[in-house]
Amino acid sequence: MSQIETFYEVMRKQGITRRSFMKYCSLTASALGLGPAFVPQIAHAMETKPRTPVIWVNGLECTCCSESFIRGAHPLAKDVVLSMISLDYSETLMAAAGHHAEAALEETIEKYKGNYILAVEGNPPLNEDGMFCIVGGKPFVEQLKHAAQHAKAVISWGACASYGCVQAAKPNPTQATPVHKVITDKPIIKVPGCPPIAEVMTGVITYMLTFDRLPELDRQGRPAMFYGQRIHDKCYRRPHFDAGQFVEHWDDENARKGFCLYKMGCKGPTTYNACSTVRWNEGTSFPIQSGHGCIGCSEDGFWDQGSFYNRVTDLTQFGIEANADKVGMTAAGVVGAGVAAHAAVSALRAAQRKTQDKKEEA
Amino acid sequence: MTEQSIHTPNPDVYPLESSRLTGDATAQDIESIRKRTSVFVYEWPVRLWHWVNALCITVLIATGWLIADPLPTMTFAEATHQFVMGYVRFAHFAAAQILTIGFFGRIYWAIVGNHHARQLFYVPILNKRWWREVVFEIKWYLFLEREPKKYVGHNPLAQIAMFFFMTLGITFMIITGWALYAEGAQAGSLSHNVMGWLIGWVGNTQFLHSVHHLGMWFIVIFMIVHIYAAIREDILSRQSMVSTMISGTRTFKDDRPD
Numbered sequence: 001m002s003q004i005e006t007f008y009e010v011m012r013k014q015g016i017t018r019r020s021f022m023k024y025c026s027l028t029a030s031a032l033g034l035g036p037a038f039v040p041q042i043a044h045a046m047e048t049k050p051r052t053p054v055i056w057v058n059g060l061e062c063t064c065c066s067e068s069f070i071r072g073a074h075p076l077a078k079d080v081v082l083s084m085i086s087l088d089y090s091e092t093l094m095a096a097a098g099h100h101a102e103a104a105l106e107e108t109i110e111k112y113k114g115n116y117i118l119a120v121e122g123n124p125p126l127n128e129d130g131m132f133c134i135v136g137g138k139p140f141v142e143q144l145k146h147a148a149q150h151a152k153a154v155i156s157w158g159a160c161a162s163y164g165c166v167q168a169a170k171p172n173p174t175q176a177t178p179v180h181k182v183i184t185d186k187p188i189i190k191v192p193g194c195p196p197i198a199e200v201m202t203g204v205i206t207y208m209l210t211f212d213r214l215p216e217l218d219r220q221g222r223p224a225m226f227y228g229q230r231i232h233d234k235c236y237r238r239p240h241f242d243a244g245q246f247v248e249h250w251d252d253e254n255a256r257k258g259f260c261l262y263k264m265g266c267k268g269p270t271t272y273n274a275c276s277t278v279r280w281n282e283g284t285s286f287p288i289q290s291g292h293g294c295i296g297c298s299e300d301g302f303w304d305q306g307s308f309y310n311r312v313t314d315l316t317q318f319g320i321e322a323n324a325d326k327v328g329m330t331a332a333g334v335v336g337a338g339v340a341a342h343a344a345v346s347a348l349r350a351a352q353r354k355t356q357d358k359k360e361e362a
Numbered sequence: 363m364t365e366q367s368i369h370t371p372n373p374d375v376y377p378l379e380s381s382r383l384t385g386d387a388t389a390q391d392i393e394s395i396r397k398r399t400s401v402f403v404y405e406w407p408v409r410l411w412h413w414v415n416a417l418c419i420t421v422l423i424a425t426g427w428l429i430a431d432p433l434p435t436m437t438f439a440e441a442t443h444q445f446v447m448g449y450v451r452f453a454h455f456a457a458a459q460i461l462t463i464g465f466f467g468r469i470y471w472a473i474v475g476n477h478h479a480r481q482l483f484y485v486p487i488l489n490k491r492w493w494r495e496v497v498f499e500i501k502w503y504l505f506l507e508r509e510p511k512k513y514v515g516h517n518p519l520a521q522i523a524m525f526f527f528m529t530l531g532i533t534f535m536i537i538t539g540w541a542l543y544a545e546g547a548q549a550g551s552l553s554h555n556v557m558g559w560l561i562g563w564v565g566n567t568q569f570l571h572s573v574h575h576l577g578m579w580f581i582v583i584f585m586i587v588h589i590y591a592a593i594r595e596d597i598l599s600r601q602s603m604v605s606t607m608i609s610g611t612r613t614f615k616d617d618r619p620d
């Protein structure tokens with residue numbers, strides 16, 4: 001595969017100076033949580049290794065992952081990684097369209113058999129033989145399986161590919177299915193979020209390209225360095241949570257003071273993502289910083305966990321307005337009333353027997 | 363020393379001598395006390411566990427409620443020096459640790475303790491006699507039986523309730539609770555090493571919060587029924603109930619064999 005250029009060559013072609021290249025290497029190292037000792041290692045790998053080709057396919061999705069990706073905070077990272085990818089196949093970003101695009105896909109698969117990374121944005125709907133998502137005249141699920149067959153590894157971009165997201169929310173009419181349930185014989189890395197943070201995406205892809213292996217994954221298959229902690233664990237409003245200071249209503253005095261959004265339904269305590277550390281839009285802000293709770297967008301089935309504005313999840317099985325407390329309190333109320341009635345009857349019975357016994361004695 | 367007790371008919375012994383002098387004991391009382399029987403059922407670890415467990419659960423319910431639905435916001439110090447939610451959660455976790463250790467201790471005692479210490483941990487569904495007693499006990503609670511049976515340990519309905527609500531219920535709360543705890547303690551902690559698999563298995567831990575929360579109501583319902591039944595039986599049944607869990611001794615109120 002000597003005809004493939006190295007990462008470094010690609011970068012130089014893009015007009016990137018060596019100084020900027022070294023900066024990129026150290027930034028990537030720190031984004032990945034690696035020490036300075038890894039900087040030369042990354043640089044060396046990028047200088048000597050042929051770049052890894054990437055095929056990027058899109059199923060049922062809204063393209064927010066691509067949108068996020070091309071807004072990487074570090075412009076260098078974005079340019080570099082993007083140029084490496086768009087060289088191969090990405091429906092959204094490449095110039096080709098129609099038959100040319102399909103031909104490009106086939107060509108890439110053929111050329112890099114067993115060597116390319118398959119990045120999946122969106123998921124395949126399986127109902128009606130996959131008719132709800134057609135790519136190039138065929139159900140997306142076929143393209144997905146076809147492209148995955150010779151892939152070295154698969155990246156599931158975003159909540160869609162990782163878990164299903166909104167199209168898989170109950171009752172999931174199209175039977176939208178996350179990638180790992182369709183592709184079962186390849187290493188899959190999930191990068192959930194709606195969308196995932198740009199730096200997380202470039203970080204993951206750079207790690208895989210430079211080290212030629214998947215980063216350390218957690219139990220759910222997410223890169224541990226970005227999804228190892230909850231929003232709540234690193235939230236800058238956490239002191240107000242521990243102090244018991246909460247926003248009680250939208251736009252109240254407490255909201256202006258920046259108190260914790262727990263009572264407004266913040267899902268930070270159950271959401272694993274890097275928003276509270278990496279933040280969004282070049283590190284400008286993130287939802288909680290702008291005064292809205294986390295909605296848990298990087299969690300499995302976050303659309304089906306009740307309202308975004310309640311801490312205690314609605315249980316729609318028991319009616320639209322029910323939650324654990326309403327169900328529990330009703331049950332406890334019924335049992336309590338039953339107990340009271342039973343106690344009353346017991347007392348009456350006992351009294352009755354006493355008078356009877358007395359009569360018998362008499 | 364000669365064998366002198368009110369249980370052996372002995373004309374030389376005058377029961378309740380002092381009570382007789384104060385006029386507190388009637389002839390009927392004296393006749394009754396000559397015969398009453400009692401049996402030692404619950405050893406001290408069982409009784410201690412019962413009350414520690416009850417206290418822990420009370421604390422866990424109160425603080426659990428306040429975790430899901432926190433106290434109104436208050437500000438009496440700088441956030442750094444104020445720890446209202448922190449203390450609520452601390453109390454929850456402290457009680458949770460005691461509850462967990464206690465539960466393991468109770469399991470240990472079921473193994474080394476007496477026969478009655480084991481009743482909490484099984485339901486003898488293969489025993490036909492036991493099923494007949496279940497039916498009888500249901501009828502007693504439906505006012506269809508005039509007189510309850512005597513039981514040394516738990517009656518069969520109580521045994522069913524305790525097994526499902528306590529043994530299984532507490533196991534469920536301990537498992538889901540420690541998985542939630544592991545989230546805060548994070549990967550690498552002891553709780554995460556032990557319970558992290560559950561976080562991975564359920565995926566979205568908001569679900570864990572929901573079922574842990576429903577579990578609380580499960581236990582609240584048990585408490586209502588349990589306390590009512592204990593007091594009712596103490597009054598209406600033929601044996602002691604509440605005091606048995608304090609002294610360990612079951613006393614019967616009559617001498618009929620069944």
Ligand code: HEM
Nearest residue numbers: 422423426427429430458535536539540542543571575578
């Ligand atoms: C009888 C036993 C228990 C009861 C009734 C109980 C009750 C509750 C309730 C109602 C909640 C709020 C759930 C929500 O977010 O909606 C809660 C949260 C929690 N409980 Fe328990 N619990 C019990 C046992 C335990 C045990 C044994 C542990 C183990 C450490 C535990 C750890 C936790 C944790 C970590 C949370 C979440 C705290 C947070 O999100 O800040 N609980 N509990």
Ligand code: SF4
Nearest residue numbers: 235238260261266268
């Ligand atoms: S705002 Fe949300 S994530 Fe931040 S401390 Fe409050 S509950 Fe946790």
Ligand code: SF4
Nearest residue numbers: 273275294295296297
């Ligand atoms: S703060 Fe929560 S909802 Fe918002 S982007 Fe991050 S993970 Fe998604």
